[in-house]
Amino acid sequence: MRTAALILATTALLNADITINDIDKLVNDIKQERIGLKDKEILTAKDPFIYPNGRMGRILHTGQTKKRRYRFVLTAIVNDHVKINRRWYSLNSKINGYRVSRVGKDHVLLTRKNERIRVFLKRSKSKKIKLFVK
Structure with a gap:
């Protein structure tokens, strides 16, 4: 079992044609600043989740405090x-x-x-x- 894993790892390394220049290019691509959505666009975006009861909802922060609801039995x-x-x-x-x-x-x-x-x-x-x- 160990020999099979060793052979597989060796062939993977030999077939990998990645050079240092390729790795540097990938790192530079990652470092570049990505432009995301503006705050206004985020607020108007639809909720991406699907809820089990079939309703699509969105919770907006209104600044009001939530009332506590206690359950009395x-x-x-x-x-x-x-x-x-x-x-x-x-x-x-x-x-x-x-x-x-x-x-x-x-x-x-x-x-x-x-x-x-x-x-x-x-x-x-x-x-x-x-x-x-x-």
Whole structure:
């Protein structure tokens, strides 16, 4: 196996007709400054990517800050305690800057300044109640 690789490498080197002048020419071609697109042309260029949902889109920087979106999953309500995102919270406690302001039978009201989010219980597909007793 080694001899075959050695023979192949030797024949490749012997058949290569590259001289130092050819290498210098290639290096000089690489060194030359290439002219690219102007900034205005870049901004108006179409997006080259194809997206899986079929839409072609482009994200433009508008200078506005993105709003954070939190995902709240309510899985249990016991009196004034609620289980949101696998953690237990009580009435008036804070979660990601929101305050648990009201606890209903099947929902929780989260408030922050002028924002209000009503989170409903996540319904399981199974309607059977399972109790585990130790």
